[in-house]
Amino acid sequence: MSDGPEPADDTTTPSDTPPGTTATAPRPPEGPYVVSPSVYKRLMSGLPGFCMAMLASLALVGLVILITPRHNESAMPHADYGSDLAGLTAVAPYQVLAPQGLPPQWFATSTRLSGHGQGPISWHLGFSTARKEYAALEESNETPDGAGHFIDRMTSQGHPDGTAQIAGATWDREFRPDKKQRSLVRRLPGVTIVLTGTASYEELGVLAAALKPQPKPSSSATPVG
Template sequence: MQRFTQGLYGYAVALFVCLAGAGLFLLITPQSREEHIPKREYSITVANFGHSVPYGVWAPRKDPANWVPNSNRIAKGENGAEVLYLGYATGKREHAMFVQSDERPAAAFASRMANTDKPVGTQQVGGVTWEQRFREDKKQRSLVRTLPEVTLVITGTADWAELAELAAVLQQRPKG
């Protein structure tokens, strides 16, 4: 009698035993079918940013419905200017980021954040005009608003309507 572990028959039995074991493991292991996007609270980052800049900081008064804030940071931009980044997973699970700085020249900052210096139009949000920019190869849309003391950029893979949702909830907080 041939040994059980030899030949094609033995190989097939060993493979079946391994696959059955893996299947059993997957069957009894708990699995979550829910989406998990890590939520990152940004209020302390915004407060810290407000203490380090000479103007009233812009921030969402509330997050748009079904959006998840998933990143935030303060970084040094060109010329040592502070830059605030607030990132989101949008309601349609695209990416959107709100960025602001008093970096000069403002046009260079906006172009760097939008990855393009070419406007493609304008968009009205709450009675305020935002400049639209689009970079085709990255599918990146951006809304840009240049104010006397700060430049605001909302950018990402989200569509224009979703970017406008974020623009609509922004408000300037008083300096202090």
């Protein structure tokens, strides 16, 4: 026979866990981790090696950047247009104009002579300007005006944009905004000159001012005295 109520048992059994819950094992107490001297030495000795590897990687990246080719003027094509100019002056039925005395930063990048004696003869001469823009001389005795004709094609159907006085001559300005294409147009007897490209009107004016009449080649040899 018991003399009184038995003390309550604080131990919880799985059967005592309320329905819908899961019993979890008690977590061990957390505390500082003890690393042996040999492991500590290996960890610390690996740090300088890691730093050296990082420095070597950075040096390799710097070397790759250093030797990677960059865009420069020497990589752009340079064109010699002397033969095309000589051919044009020999066969063109009009007074040929060509640039002389352009600034030294300008250089020709393309030249093309097309046509024949029985039809229009045209010359294209492209330049890289001092400001690294593009300017082209288009010269032809093709029909200048009208849809699909010379001026319409060379200016990409540019819109009238006033006039410019350059070296005593009047040039018509045309502009194609979506292509950022500016053009100077001059109609001469028997030939039309179009200066066009991404260059500013100022730089196109430099090209216009440099245009000079070119003499016809002599049909007979010059006697040597």
